[in-house]
Amino acid sequence: MSRDKIAAYADAVASIVEAEGQAERTADELFRVARAFESNDQLRTTLSDGTIPAERRQQVVEQLLGGRAQATTVQVVSFLVATSRVRDLPAIVDAVVQRVASGRDQHVAEVRSAIALTSEQEQRLAAALAKATGKTVDLKVVVDPSVLGGLVATVGDEVIDGTVRSRLDQLKTLI
Amino acid sequence: MRWITLLAAEDPTVTHHWLLPETPEIIYGGLASLVVVSALVKFAGPSIKKGFKARTERIQKEIDDAASAKARAEDDARGIRSALGDVASERSRMLQEADRQAEALLAEGRARIAAEVADLEAKAEADIAAARGRSADELRSQIAALASRATPIVVEATLTEATKKDLVESFIASVGAAR
Numbered sequence: 001m002s003r004d005k006i007a008a009y010a011d012a013v014a015s016i017v018e019a020e021g022q023a024e025r026t027a028d029e030l031f032r033v034a035r036a037f038e039s040n041d042q043l044r045t046t047l048s049d050g051t052i053p054a055e056r057r058q059q060v061v062e063q064l065l066g067g068r069a070q071a072t073t074v075q076v077v078s079f080l081v082a083t084s085r086v087r088d089l090p091a092i093v094d095a096v097v098q099r100v101a102s103g104r105d106q107h108v109a110e111v112r113s114a115i116a117l118t119s120e121q122e123q124r125l126a127a128a129l130a131k132a133t134g135k136t137v138d139l140k141v142v143v144d145p146s147v148l149g150g151l152v153a154t155v156g157d158e159v160i161d162g163t164v165r166s167r168l169d170q171l172k173t174l175i
Numbered sequence: 176m177r178w179i180t181l182l183a184a185e186d187p188t189v190t191h192h193w194l195l196p197e198t199p200e201i202i203y204g205g206l207a208s209l210v211v212v213s214a215l216v217k218f219a220g221p222s223i224k225k226g227f228k229a230r231t232e233r234i235q236k237e238i239d240d241a242a243s244a245k246a247r248a249e250d251d252a253r254g255i256r257s258a259l260g261d262v263a264s265e266r267s268r269m270l271q272e273a274d275r276q277a278e279a280l281l282a283e284g285r286a287r288i289a290a291e292v293a294d295l296e297a298k299a300e301a302d303i304a305a306a307r308g309r310s311a312d313e314l315r316s317q318i319a320a321l322a323s324r325a326t327p328i329v330v331e332a333t334l335t336e337a338t339k340k341d342l343v344e345s346f347i348a349s350v351g352a353a354r
Contacts, residue, residue: 114339114342115336115343121343125347127353128347130352131350148327148330148331149330149334149338150331150346151342153350162345162349162350165327168326168330172320172322172323172326175318175321175322
């Protein structure tokens, strides 16, 4: 899908999220769904399989997210599945998250960690990133075992990589 | 024999001497001989002198020719001796030249062989170095491949939850201290 279409969908979804209230929480849930969609091949294949009727795929979404996420989150994902735009779910959601954060004069800080962070760690990390980048950040933490250990934070174009994976990659390059 | 018989038959007492003729016979005979000799001197003398002169000249010519031939022969002999000397000199020169060329060829051959040996040695050393480099590279590559595969496994196995939390704390602290 072209950038213009992604932007159009993102504008629409962001407007819905803002209109429904609790935009931050919804954006956070959408962010997690997007990351799960990226990392889970089976989920991605199932939701984007055109041979499966859209209603059946929407049922899968409701079964997965129902009771765990806000109704708005479920509806947005279900809407993208129904319109066969689910392949662009990560890009649309990232744009939505950016818009929601911008509306609050914040910058999205995507953090990947091998382990889940405590809320206290997230607060300290957000404060540290704000200090390091000079921006107010909206922290989005993704648990990603592939980083092995440590964290990698992406704020706009800035990437602060302290993962064991990157160290191993550097070591591999040196070898 | 008959003449001897006649002599023996003559009587020595008839003449004044048994060996000498009679005096008038001697006078007449002497005069006749004188006339004959004078006639010979007058008429045959010039031709005899001429003959002697011609013979003398011929002999002198022959002597001169012989001398000339001898001189030519001596010249030829000198030429031959000189030629023999030249031949010996040329032979010596040719032998020296042959020796010099042989030495030059030998030196050139030695130099060429030495250069070829040096080239072969250099090539062999380069081949050995290249083979050593390839072996080292292959070994390094294999070690790197093994290390690349083993390191994440070892690291992951040694990364405990506590270590991961420490890494998170370390990251937060380092980012916070960045500015």
